[in-house]
Amino acid sequence: MLEEVKKSLESSPIVKKGDYNYFVNPISDGVPAMDPKMLRELSLVVHKHADLDIDKIVAVEAMGIHLATALSLATDIPFVVIRKRQYGLEGEKQVYQKTGYGSSNLYINDLHPGEKILLIDDVVSTGGTLIALIKTLEDLGLEIKSTVAVIEKGEGKEIVEKETGVEVLSIIKLDVIDGKVVIEKTIED
Ligand SMILES: O=P(O)(O)OC[C@H]1O[C@H](OP(=O)(O)OP(=O)(O)O)[C@H](O)[C@@H]1O
Ligand SMILES: Nc1nc2[nH]cnc2c(=O)[nH]1
Numbered sequence: 001m002l003e004e005v006k007k008s009l010e011s012s013p014i015v016k017k018g019d020y021n022y023f024v025n026p027i028s029d030g031v032p033a034m035d036p037k038m039l040r041e042l043s044l045v046v047h048k049h050a051d052l053d054i055d056k057i058v059a060v061e062a063m064g065i066h067l068a069t070a071l072s073l074a075t076d077i078p079f080v081v082i083r084k085r086q087y088g089l090e091g092e093k094q095v096y097q098k099t100g101y102g103s104s105n106l107y108i109n110d111l112h113p114g115e116k117i118l119l120i121d122d123v124v125s126t127g128g129t130l131i132a133l134i135k136t137l138e139d140l141g142l143e144i145k146s147t148v149a150v151i152e153k154g155e156g157k158e159i160v161e162k163e164t165g166v167e168v169l170s171i172i173k174l175d176v177i178d179g180k181v182v183i184e185k186t187i188e189d
Helices: 003-010 036-049 065-076 126-137 156-164
Strands: 015-017 020-023 056-060 079-082 093-098 105-108 116-124 145-155 168-179 180-186
Touching: 003 036, 003 168, 020 168, 036 065, 036 079, 036 145, 036 168, 056 065, 056 126, 065 079, 065 116, 065 180, 079 105, 093 126, 105 126, 116 126, 116 156, 126 145, 126 156, 156 168
Parallel strands: 056 079, 056 116, 116 145, 145 168
Antiparallel strands: 015 020, 093 105, 168 180
């Protein structure tokens, strides 16, 4: 399992965003094209390890969306997207997201107190995005049964867990060392 995913990640180009070493990969960018086998495999692995006793899958725009879609099709559980676009709907909640290379506002809609959710995103790196979201979702009265970051870069998972007390399920841990992606471990090892 995950051999294709590892190969694809190891061959990711690195681009600079200021001082930040940003890897480019189908899972986290949709570029280059995603092999559906790889997406199916990731969905299977999440399916196997996550708590799916949930009401909704919650994806973070943009690169959580295809992962949530694949999981939704495999489980028949509905998904909702935390968007970067403001709708102004009643009950919409705004969250400020800061990453290692940028920031934006995220907007939460159609999530209600008492609902059980799985939160999914492609990458956790500085942890800024997940920390802000987990705190807000908990304040809204949601029960986060699983938090999935398919790719764990550097110390992201530990930072989020320390800051929120919520466990992050990561499928692949990597780092960028000397301009290359180095895979440190996978959940299947
Ligand atoms: O742990 P962090 O440092 O917060 O980084 C993780 C976030 O960075 C990326 O989002 P980005 O804002 O680049 O948006 P995109 O998904 O639209 O590319 C990624 O999809 C995560 O949401
Ligand atoms: N594609 C991609 N997304 C990220 N999100 C946070 N860090 C990264 C990164 O290095 N690459």
